[in-house]
Amino acid sequence: MKIYDITHTLNSSMPIYPGNPTFSIKKTSTIEDNGSNVSEITMGSHTGTHIDAPFHFLNDGKTIDELGIERFLGKCQVLDFTKSSDCVTDKDLKEKEINTEILLLKTKNSLVGFDKFHEDFIYLSEDGARYIKNLGVKFVGVDGLSVKKFHEKDFVHKFFLSSGILIAEGIDLEEVSEGEYFFVGLPLKIAGADASPARIILVEDKEK
Amino acid sequence: MKIYDITHTLNSSMPIYPGNPTFSIKKTSTIEDNGSNVSEITMGSHTGTHIDAPFHFLNDGKTIDELGIERFLGKCQVLDFTKSSDCVTDKDLKEKEINTEILLLKTKNSLVGFDKFHEDFIYLSEDGARYIKNLGVKFVGVDGLSVKKFHEKDFVHKFFLSSGILIAEGIDLEEVSEGEYFFVGLPLKIAGADASPARIILVEDKEK
Numbered sequence: 002m003k004i005y006d007i008t009h010t011l012n013s014s015m016p017i018y019p020g021n022p023t024f025s026i027k028k029t030s031t032i033e034d035n036g037s038n039v040s041e042i043t044m045g046s047h048t049g050t051h052i053d054a055p056f057h058f059l060n061d062g063k064t065i066d067e068l069g070i071e072r073f074l075g076k077c078q079v080l081d082f083t084k085s086s087d088c089v090t091d092k093d094l095k096e097k098e099i100n101t102e103i104l105l106l107k108t109k110n111s112l113v114g115f116d117k118f119h120e121d122f123i124y125l126s127e128d129g130a131r132y133i134k135n136l137g138v139k140f141v142g143v144d145g146l147s148v149k150k151f152h153e154k155d156f157v158h159k160f161f162l163s164s165g166i167l168i169a170e171g172i173d174l175e176e177v178s179e180g181e182y183f184f185v186g187l188p189l190k191i192a193g194a195d196a197s198p199a200r201i202i203l204v205e206d207k208e209k
Numbered sequence: 210m211k212i213y214d215i216t217h218t219l220n221s222s223m224p225i226y227p228g229n230p231t232f233s234i235k236k237t238s239t240i241e242d243n244g245s246n247v248s249e250i251t252m253g254s255h256t257g258t259h260i261d262a263p264f265h266f267l268n269d270g271k272t273i274d275e276l277g278i279e280r281f282l283g284k285c286q287v288l289d290f291t292k293s294s295d296c297v298t299d300k301d302l303k304e305k306e307i308n309t310e311i312l313l314l315k316t317k318n319s320l321v322g323f324d325k326f327h328e329d330f331i332y333l334s335e336d337g338a339r340y341i342k343n344l345g346v347k348f349v350g351v352d353g354l355s356v357k358k359f360h361e362k363d364f365v366h367k368f369f370l371s372s373g374i375l376i377a378e379g380i381d382l383e384e385v386s387e388g389e390y391f392f393v394g395l396p397l398k399i400a401g402a403d404a405s406p407a408r409i410i411l412v413e414d415k416e417k
Contacts, residue, residue: 006278012400022237022249026402029230029253036363037266038403040254041230045237046247050398058245070214070410155244187395187408190258192220194234195246200395200408202278 003205005182007105007172008050009115011198016118018146021045046196047146050171052188055162057195058155062162065194072140072167077103077184077203079177083112088124088150091132103184104133105142105203107174115173124150130157134164142169142186142201172201211413213390215313215380216258217323219406224326226354229253254404255354258379260396263370265403266363270370273402280348280375285311285392285411287385291320296332296358299340311392312341313350313411315382323381332358338365342372350377350394350409380409 009015017023022045030039046065047053052073055062078101082089089106108123122145125133130148133141141148141161148168149157161168169186183204188197217223225231230253238247254273255261260281263270286309290297297314316331330353333341338356341349349356349369356376357365369376377394391412396405 004278004282006398008398010274010398010400020238020243021247026254026399030228032266032268035228037366038264038268039229040402040404041251042254042399042402042405043249043251045249046234056246058240060240060246066218070212074212158245185393185395187393187410189397189406189408190214190216190218191234191250192218194250195248197250198397200397202395 005177005203007174007177007201007203008199009171009173011044011049015049016115016146017045018047019118021047024048044198046194047170048198050173050199050201051169051196052186052199053158053162053168053170053196054194058159058162064192065188065197066190066192068167073186073188075103075184076101077105077182079105079107079174079179079182081179082106082108085123088126089129090126091128094129094132099136101181102138103140104138105172105174106144107177107179108144110144111174118146120151122146122151124148125157127156130160134160134166138166140167140169142172144172144174146171169199169201177203213385213411215382215385215409215411216407217379217381219252219257223257224323224354225253226255227326229255232256252406254402255378256406258381258407258409259377259404260394260407261366261370261376261378261404262402266367266370272400273396273405274398274400276375281394281396283311283392284309285313285390287313287315287382287387287390289387290314290316293331296334297337298334299336302337302340307344309389310346311348312346313380313382314352315385315387316352318352319382326354328359330354330359332356333365335364338368342368342374346374348375348377350380352380352382354379377407377409385411
């Protein structure tokens with residue numbers, strides 16, 4: 002069983018989507034003073050590798066803790082769009098044979114490192130989002146910190162989240178090739194949250 | 210595939226181990242003001258259902274992000290000790306046939322609810338910890354907020370963490386019966402952290 006950890010590490014110098022809360026960790030107890038190390042962590046709900054709940058864009062949508070655990074598991078496909086220079090379009094998607102309900106889009110975002118925020122990150126086009134919805138997909142993962150183009154009016158988030166499609170953002174597909182895997186993407190179970198940082202892994206499908 | 214989510218929900222009224230940071234969430238953006246809900250989360254590294262890294266008790270021990278992802282997955286046994294009134298001892302453990310490297314100890318802690326901190330929570334005795342280590346176990350999960358007796362000198366944490374045994378605390382086994390499962394317990398990948406809140410699930414073993 003080969004496992005890929007497609008989660009970026011959370012730390013105080015990681016890139017943060019502009020306007021979002023930053024990440025910090027500080028010790029509140031040390032071994033020297035109290036016998037053990039204990040820390041306090043502060044982070045945005047959309048920090049690093051994370052999963053959006055419908056409540057991110059819909060006030061009557063489910064929060065991250067209200068989503069059934071089954072939503073976070075299943076067969077998935079990693080699709081390679083590393084040749085796309087701007088965005089992933091319906092034309093790009095039509096070139097792939099898609100047969101799973103979870104799609105992870107690998108783009109140049111996974112190849113440029115995760116040390117700073119790139120305003121020109123690769124995003125999913127509106128026609129690409131519509132094509133994905135029509136396939137019956139239930140979960141889309143992207144390797145940029147947002148599924149939609151930076152500084153443009155948002156269409157894709159609300160379109161997906163109101164269609165019952167969950168979104169993972171900030172996944173790290175650098176080491177993962179196009180193909181089928183078993184997806185396990187577990188957010189924290191935070192009451193009332195619009196999203197949560199998550200630990201996301203792919204298990205290589207040995208039955209292929 | 211039957212999945213049990215053995216994670217307690219994180220919220221601002223949840224019980225916190227005395228002296229540890231509390232949990233809070235606040236909105237930093239709303240749909241009304243900015244088009245989307247975004248939140249900031251503050252929590253202790255040992256809040257709710259969480260996994261301890263060796264660095265919790267060993268300054269030269271691995272931090273949570275340094276542990277290989279394989280450490281968080283594997284066959285496990287849930288052992289029922291709900292009849293134990295004070296702690297789980299080596300005598301209790303010897304009555305069970307143990308054949309996995311991950312053990313989850315179900316006690317009365319899972320039955321009393323998770324609405325307040327109970328100082329008299331059921332813990333693992335020193336002789337119980339020694340017995341577990343000698344079996345070659347690599348991961349122990351308990352349903353109290355600590356593996357060791359409240360207000361007593363700590364032995365078990367350092368003993369386990371220095372022996373290569375990871376510890377999950379605050380798991381919720383109320384709905385889970387004694388038996389074998391596949392364990393997936395994923396902490397956040399937090400650089401330098403002594404522990405992290407985690408999402409932990411059990412997959413029912415259909416091959417039994």
